[in-house]
Every structure is written in structure tokens, then in C-alpha cells.
Amino acid sequence: MTVAAILTNKGPEVVSARPDQTLEAAAKLMTERRIGSVLVREGDEVVGILSERDIVRAIAAKGAAALGMPVSSAMTREVVFGHPSDTVDRVLGLMTERRIRHLPVKDGGRLIGLVSIGDVVKKRIEDVEQEAEGLRAFVHGAG
Numbered sequence: 701m702t703v704a705a706i707l708t709n710k711g712p713e714v715v716s717a718r719p720d721q722t723l724e725a726a727a728k729l730m731t732e733r734r735i736g737s738v739l740v741r742e743g744d745e746v747v748g749i750l751s752e753r754d755i756v757r758a759i760a761a762k763g764a765a766a767l768g769m770p771v772s773s774a775m776t777r778e779v780v781f782g783h784p785s786d787t788v789d790r791v792l793g794l795m796t797e798r799r800i801r802h803l804p805v806k807d808g809g810r811l812i813g814l815v816s817i818g819d820v821v822k823k824r825i826e827d828v829e830q831e832a833e834g835l836r837a838f839v840h841g842a843g
Contacts, residue, residue, distance in 0.1 A: 703791060703805055704784035706823050707813040714804065714814045716741045719748070719772035723755055726771050736816065737802040740775045746811060748775035751802060781806045782815065788824050791815065 717726045717738040726738055730752065740748035750771050758766035758774040766774070782791055782803045791803060801817045 701788050701823075701827055702784065703782050703786045703788075703803075703815055706788070706815050706819050707784065707805060710813065710815070710819055712813045714739055714811060717750060717771050718742070719770060719775070721771050722767060723750075723758055723769050723771060723774055724767035726750055727755055727767070737814075739779075739804055739811075739814065740771055744811075746779055746804060748772070748777045749779050749802060749804065750775040751800075779804060783807065784812065788820055788827065791820050792817075792824065795820065 715729065715733050715735055715738050717729060717740055719740055719742060730736065730738060737749055737751040739746050740750055748771075754774045754776060755766075758769060762769065780794065780798055780800060780803060782794070782805045784805060784807050786794075786805075795801065795803060795817055802814060803816075804814045805812050
């Protein structure tokens with residue numbers, strides 16, 4: 701029921717882009733990897749996050765020329781981080797409140813993974829299904 705449990709199943713891989721890469725290169729990377737965002741890093745430091753929405757906004761503002769612009773021109777600079785001990789419900793609330801779909805996770809200042817809204821919803825559904833199965837077993841055992 702925590703982010704740590706999600707990352708245990710999902711794994712620690714985080715796909716990244718550099719601030720100087722073009723939006724086109726980042727979009728191709730996201731398409732190839734079938735993901736909706738990339739962390740923007742300079743070395744080990746996270747300097748932003750770029751989502752599909754950020755790319756769409758840039759294209760809406762600048763047209764096709766936006767694809768030649770650097771990732772740094774469209775990325776979100778204020779990155780919100782989660783912690784492995786965060787509950788699924790807390791993360792869902794945070795994502796809803798901040799209107800974000802991707803949450804990088806740090807432990808002790810070290811990046812350890814990234815969870816998406818899809819990962820969190822999937823875990824929540826699994827938890828509810830397990831609880832329902834437990835209740836069914838209890839009811840059938842009590843009868």
C-alpha cells in the first residue's frame with residue numbers, strides 16, 4: 701500500500717533527457733519507451749520533468765517550430781517528489797491536487813524510481829480486490 705511496493709513490482713528505471721535535447725528527440729524517446737514523461741537531468745541532478753502535456757503546450761504556442769526547441773524551454777522546473785513510505789492514497793491525493801501524472805521518488809535525497817498515475821491506480825485496484833477476496837473468504841468461512 702506504499703510507493704515502495706509499487707516500485708518493487710515496477711522496478712527503479714527512470715528514463716531521462718538532457719535540458720539541451722530538442723523536444724522532438726524527447727517526444728521520440730517517450731514514444732519509443734511508451735511513457736508519458738521523462739525526467740530532465742544534468743548529471744545526477746533532476747532539473748525538471750517533461751510530460752506529453754508540456755510538449756503539446758509548446759506546439760500550441762509555437763507551432764511545429766517548437767519541436768526544435770530545447771527541452772529546458774518547455775519542462776516543468778518545480779518537480780514534486782514522492783517518498784517510498786508514501787501511501788497509495790496520499791500519492792493519489794497529491795497527484796490530483798497538483799494535477800500531475802508522474803511522480804519521481806527519492807529516498808534520502810537519491811532518486812529511486814518514478815510512479816505514474818496508472819501505476820498508482822493499478823495498485824489501488826489490486827488492494828481493493830485483495831480486500832474483497834479476503835471478505836468473501838471470511839463470509840464463506842463463517843457460514
